[in-house]
Amino acid sequence: MSLRQRRILIGVTGGIAAYKICELVRRLRDLEAEVRVVMTEGATHFVTPTTFQALSGQPVRVSLWDEQGEAAMGHIELARWAERVLIAPASADTIARLAHGFADDLLSTVVLATAAPVYVAPAMNQQMWASLAVQANVGTLRVRGIGVLGPADGDQACGDIGSGRMLEPHELRDLMVASFGDQPLRGRRVVVSAGPTYEDIDPVRFIGNRSSGRMGFAVASAARDAGADVTLVAGPVALATPPGVRRVDVRSARQMHEAVLSAARDADIYVGAAAVGDYRPSETSEHKLKKASGTPLHLELTENPDIIASLAAAERRPFLVGFAAETRELASYAGEKLRRKGIDMIAANEVGGGKGFEVADNALHLYWPGGDESLPEMPKTDLARQLVARIAERFLSGSGTTP
Numbered sequence: 021m022s023l024r025q026r027r028i029l030i031g032v033t034g035g036i037a038a039y040k041i042c043e044l045v046r047r048l049r050d051l052e053a054e055v056r057v058v059m060t061e062g063a064t065h066f067v068t069p070t071t072f073q074a075l076s077g078q079p080v081r082v083s084l085w086d087e088q089g090e091a092a093m094g095h096i097e098l099a100r101w102a103e104r105v106l107i108a109p110a111s112a113d114t115i116a117r118l119a120h121g122f123a124d125d126l127l128s129t130v131v132l133a134t135a136a137p138v139y140v141a142p143a144m145n146q147q148m149w150a151s152l153a154v155q156a157n158v159g160t161l162r163v164r165g166i167g168v169l170g171p172a173d174g175d176q177a178c179g180d181i182g183s184g185r186m187l188e189p190h191e192l193r194d195l196m197v198a199s200f201g202d203q204p205l206r207g208r209r210v211v212v213s214a215g216p217t218y219e220d221i222d223p224v225r226f227i228g229n230r231s232s233g234r235m236g237f238a239v240a241s242a243a244r245d246a247g248a249d250v251t252l253v254a255g256p257v258a259l260a261t262p263p264g265v266r267r268v269d270v271r272s273a274r275q276m277h278e279a280v281l282s283a284a285r286d287a288d289i290y291v292g293a294a295a296v297g298d299y300r301p302s303e304t305s306e307h308k309l310k311k312a313s314g315t316p317l318h319l320e321l322t323e324n325p326d327i328i329a330s331l332a333a334a335e336r337r338p339f340l341v342g343f344a345a346e347t348r349e350l351a352s353y354a355g356e357k358l359r360r361k362g363i364d365m366i367a368a369n370e371v372g373g374g375k376g377f378e379v380a381d382n383a384l385h386l387y388w389p390g391g392d393e394s395l396p397e398m399p400k401t402d403l404a405r406q407l408v409a410r411i412a413e414r415f416l417s418g419s420g421t422t423p
């Protein structure tokens with residue numbers, strides 16, 4: 021991968037993660053990108069402009085009122101020069117000022133003046149990140165089409181553990197590389213569900229299934245690379261969150277139903293890759309059920325809500341893609357499901373006999389009203405890319421029931 025002659029403007033703001041941007045500039049330069057750094061005044065308390073000047077090989081600008089800088093490349097020229105603007109780390113303060121359209125320093129002015137896609141990589145204490153004010157501001161940025169990359173969960177410089185860590189330099193570099201690829205879903209919102217659901221019988225037992233979540237996670241990554249703003253609603257899985265994807269963890273089908281409906285309210289596309297439990301125990305015992313030797317135990321099961329069918333029934337609904345895992349008669353079951361659930365595309369795969377679950381490769385057969393296509397066996401990550409490309413084609417051609 022190369023970023024030869026690509027022009028990336030990095031805005032560094034005041035946060036301890038600023039030190040990691042030295043590494044990011046290096047990694048982007050390794051790929052032959054042209055990098056220019058603009059710092060806020062706050063950022064200079066963490067890393068000096070001289071450091072970034074040495075690493076980028078370009079003058080670093082901080083102030084809007086720097087006459088020499090304005091003479092060399094003024095704020096409007098900088099804004100025009102940039103093909104991408106990446107603000108990393110993006111502090112709570114910078115996010116707030118961007119959300120309100122301030123233009124009282126060089127970086128905020130450049131952001132207003134640029135036609136290039138803008139990305140922010142938030143970095144802050146987990147409590148700050150969770151605050152209503154920050155969440156509202158980030159929501160405003162998202163609505164305006166600014167890409168929000170991360171944050172990730174984990175240890176924080178302040179000693180806390182939680183969400184608010186900046187993505188790692190190599191992850192930001194990869195996201196920048198992806199941003200120059202073909203991005204048919206730029207500015208679109210995609211919700212993906214993934215993994216199994218667990219339906220509790222008692223505090224220690226549950227009914228689950230063998231879904232690993234890998235296919236859904238791969239679809240979320242592929243949709244992100246296609247430029248979408250992605251929310252991933254995940255059942256209980258042991259997988260790392262793809263960088264730049266917003267993740268909501270759930271356990272039961274009912275929790276997934278609620279999380280998906282809330283996330284999909286203003287989404288453009290929903291991909292239901294989760295293996296949602298069709299039934300749950302009618303009652304969950306508060307205490308561990310005791311064995312009564314010699315007598316069979318009867319569990320009564322109640323049907324779970326059908327998430328994708330609920331979305332299909334809504335007045336304003338996203339483009340809907342369902343998965344169908346079948347052990348036989350793929351085509352007839354998939355076709356029937358497409359009609360019965362009233363959705364726009366079904367990705368069917370054969371499971372059982374070592375296929376489908378818990379494996380890295382998969383094959384899919386896509387069905388949509390009036391057509392179908394076979395995607396041969398390949399790694400789930402490649403398959404997800406092809407699937408997302410097909411979804412984008414059909415979505416953009418307006419072939420959803422209500423595009």
Ligand code: C5P
Pocket residue numbers: 213273292293294295296297298324325326327328329341342343344345357
């Ligand atoms: O009917 P079946 O479970 O085979 O359909 C699979 C598709 O429907 C998947 O996309 C799955 O995520 C979705 N589904 C759902 N809610 C359920 C059951 C399945 O959204 N309760």
